[in-house]
Amino acid sequence: MNHKSITAVTLILVGNMLTTYNNIGTGWTATLTAIIGFVLFFVGLGQLKSVLDEQGQKGVKLLTYSAILGIIALIIHLIPLIGGVFAGVLYLAAFVIQLVGLLQLKKSDKIGSQGISGINNLLIAMVLMIVGSLISILPFAGETINSIICLVALLLILFGWLNIQKGVVENSIPSI
Numbered sequence: 001m002n003h004k005s006i007t008a009v010t011l012i013l014v015g016n017m018l019t020t021y022n023n024i025g026t027g028w029t030a031t032l033t034a035i036i037g038f039v040l041f042f043v044g045l046g047q048l049k050s051v052l053d054e055q056g057q058k059g060v061k062l063l064t065y066s067a068i069l070g071i072i073a074l075i076i077h078l079i080p081l082i083g084g085v086f087a088g089v090l091y092l093a094a095f096v097i098q099l100v101g102l103l104q105l106k107k108s109d110k111i112g113s114q115g116i117s118g119i120n121n122l123l124i125a126m127v128l129m130i131v132g133s134l135i136s137i138l139p140f141a142g143e144t145i146n147s148i149i150c151l152v153a154l155l156l157i158l159f160g161w162l163n164i165q166k167g168v169v170e171n172s173i174p175s176i
Contacts, residue, residue, distance in 0.1 A: 005051045005172060009165035011044030016157050019070065031074055038071045051168060052110045059105025062097050069094035099126060115167025121160030125153040 018037025042064060049060040073090035076083050105111065106119045132149035136142045 004047060005168040006165060008044045008047035008051070009161055009168065011040050012048065013044075013158065013161040013165075015039070015041030015044055016161060017154060028078070031078060035071060035074050038067050038074065042067045042071075048168075051172060052105075052108055056105055056108030056110050059101045059103075059108065062101030062104060066094045066098035066101055069097065095126065095130070099123070102126075110168060110171050111164055112167035112171045114170060115164040118160040118163025118165075118167065121156045121163065125156035125160065128153040128156070 015037040019034045019041065045060050045064050045067065049057050049064075052060060069090050073087040073094060076090065077087035079086075102119050102122055106116055108115070111119070128149050132146040132153070135149065136146035138145070
């Protein structure tokens, strides 16, 4: 079980970091990187689901729906002119579903206090990314400030998923 949960969270972590790169980088390569990230995130969630209790599985299911919406939004965003508007609506829906999914995952007994701390990091990262997106519309320095905020969010995502991994591993080790 430890090996499976470590592999699952590693895939989720790498995938989540690659999707966050889309907020820092620009162009079709950043979009392609984010799509690869969503796929890895999706695969990792599928593996993580099997080591969680019912509450955790409900959260992972919502995170999976969020990842699917994210992939669709990224693809739609590639359509010139109107793609950005429709993608924005899908991104917002994915954000809300991800938020609810993380709050549901937080209720799982299988992630322990370490995992709860990790989810708190992920929630803070999500708030930072929204703030960064809002700041990015400011003229002159908005994009630069957004990139810095997203970089901080990237670090929070790293530590968040590592804490979730520690929590899942610690709670899967039988007591002696």
